[in-house]
Amino acid sequence: MDIFNLFANRSKYFILFLGTFLLIVVAVINYVVGKELNFRILYLIPLSLITWYAGVRPGLILTLLCSILEVIIKIKHGFEHTHFIFFYVDGFVTFGIFAAYVLILWKLRAALDEVQISNEELKKSNEIKNEFIELAVHDLKNPLSNIIGLSGIINEEENLKKGEIKELSRRIYSSSERMIRVVNNLLMNREIELEKLRVNLEQFDLIPIIEDIIDQNKSAAAAKEISVNFNSSDKSLFVYADINLMSQVVDNLLSNALKFSPKGKNVWIRAKKLQPEEILNGGLNVKIEILDEGPGISDEDKKKLFGRFAKLSAKPTGNEHSTGIGLFLVKKFVEAMNGKVWCESELNNGAKFIVALTNR
Numbered sequence: 001m002d003i004f005n006l007f008a009n010r011s012k013y014f015i016l017f018l019g020t021f022l023l024i025v026v027a028v029i030n031y032v033v034g035k036e037l038n039f040r041i042l043y044l045i046p047l048s049l050i051t052w053y054a055g056v057r058p059g060l061i062l063t064l065l066c067s068i069l070e071v072i073i074k075i076k077h078g079f080e081h082t083h084f085i086f087f088y089v090d091g092f093v094t095f096g097i098f099a100a101y102v103l104i105l106w107k108l109r110a111a112l113d114e115v116q117i118s119n120e121e122l123k124k125s126n127e128i129k130n131e132f133i134e135l136a137v138h139d140l141k142n143p144l145s146n147i148i149g150l151s152g153i154i155n156e157e158e159n160l161k162k163g164e165i166k167e168l169s170r171r172i173y174s175s176s177e178r179m180i181r182v183v184n185n186l187l188m189n190r191e192i193e194l195e196k197l198r199v200n201l202e203q204f205d206l207i208p209i210i211e212d213i214i215d216q217n218k219s220a221a222a223a224k225e226i227s228v229n230f231n232s233s234d235k236s237l238f239v240y241a242d243i244n245l246m247s248q249v250v251d252n253l254l255s256n257a258l259k260f261s262p263k264g265k266n267v268w269i270r271a272k273k274l275q276p277e278e279i280l281n282g283g284l285n286v287k288i289e290i291l292d293e294g295p296g297i298s299d300e301d302k303k304k305l306f307g308r309f310a311k312l313s314a315k316p317t318g319n320e321h322s323t324g325i326g327l328f329l330v331k332k333f334v335e336a337m338n339g340k341v342w343c344e345s346e347l348n349n350g351a352k353f354i355v356a357l358t359n360r
């Protein structure tokens with residue numbers, strides 16, 4: 001029988017009550033009979049219940065009470081000792097036994113609590129993993145079916161015009177891009193979970209990186225007739241960061257701006273070195289801003305924005321995929337590069353995401 005589960009479904013107060021009740025019963029019997037030594041072992045039963053389920057500390061107090069009770073009983077019925085000193089020694093020994101007993105239980109309980117905590121953590125991380133795998137499989141299935149379908153058309157249709165082939169291959173390309181994004185996020189999420197995110201900080205020019213990302217998102221912007229405007233006050237803008245992570249940060253923010261904006265709107269990317277009086281805490285002196293004219297973000301949504309699997313009120317406007325992991329990764333990446341990221345937005349009034357970093 002599993003002793004730990006014996007009372008698992010009972011309330012703590014019931015166990016406390018039961019233990020205290022038994023303790024009083026034993027003490028009363030001792031007092032009345034006057035032969036305390038014969039019943040000493042019986043204290044262990046109620047005490048074990050109380051100490052175990054009440055989180056030990058009250059158990060220790062009860063142990064003390066128990067010892068005092070025993071001394072009182074002995075004062076009343078202490079005739080069995082040939083010398084009075086034995087009666088004190090005996091009381092002391094009893095207290096020692098109880099105290100040691102309580103200490104053992106204390107340790108045992110702490111160990112059990114620890115096991116329980118790590119068990120819960122394990123369960124949680126397993127749930128996160130399962131949820132992510134489900135989402136990833138779901139997100140990979142659609143573009144993969146697209147690719148199979150579209151390439152099938154190219155293969156089987158004999159009379160396709162050049163323009164039609166171009167359009168089909170553009171759609172294949174965009175589906176493949178979608179897949180590589182999901183796979184990248186999946187890999188990065190795993191690195192974060194294992195606390196093995198590789199960060200290679202170096203000084204590099206951010207301008208060509210941003211231009212590259214804008215180029216990669218060109219077809220997504222064109223599909224929605226969104227114009228992406230990039231202006232930087234500087235010709236080159238150096239940051240001290242990780243090129244790969246920084247590209248993914250800009251890509252996630254830009255793809256969000258495109259994904260959640262309606263057709264025909266504008267997106268702006270600004271990057272600048274801050275003036276001495278503008279420098280932020282921690283010496284953050286480079287700022288990158290991505291602004292859109294989309295639905296904006298409510299205060300309620302803002303609280304969850306950078307959480308894992310946060311799919312909030314704003315939904316993709318052009319059937320794009322949404323896993324809800326992008327901004328979670330953005331925050332982790334920016335923090336790994338010793339920077340800061342935040343969002344300024346009002347509902348129905350567009351969104352502005354700001355990334356601040358240092359240049360050395």
Ligand SMILES: Nc1ncnc2c1ncn2[C@@H]1O[C@H](COP(=O)(O)OP(=O)(O)OP(=O)(O)O)[C@@H](O)[C@H]1O
Pocket residue numbers: 185252256257259260292294295296297305310311312313314315321322323324325326327328351
């Ligand atoms: N620019 C934005 N305007 C309005 N809402 C946004 C914007 N960016 C993000 N959101 C909201 O925050 C949620 C979380 O964004 P996040 O980038 O983490 O996930 P996602 O874009 O839905 O999916 P994924 O990035 O994994 O493909 C989005 O689902 C959306 O509701």
Ligand SMILES: [Mg+2]
Pocket residue numbers: 252255256325326327
């Ligand atoms: Mg996103």
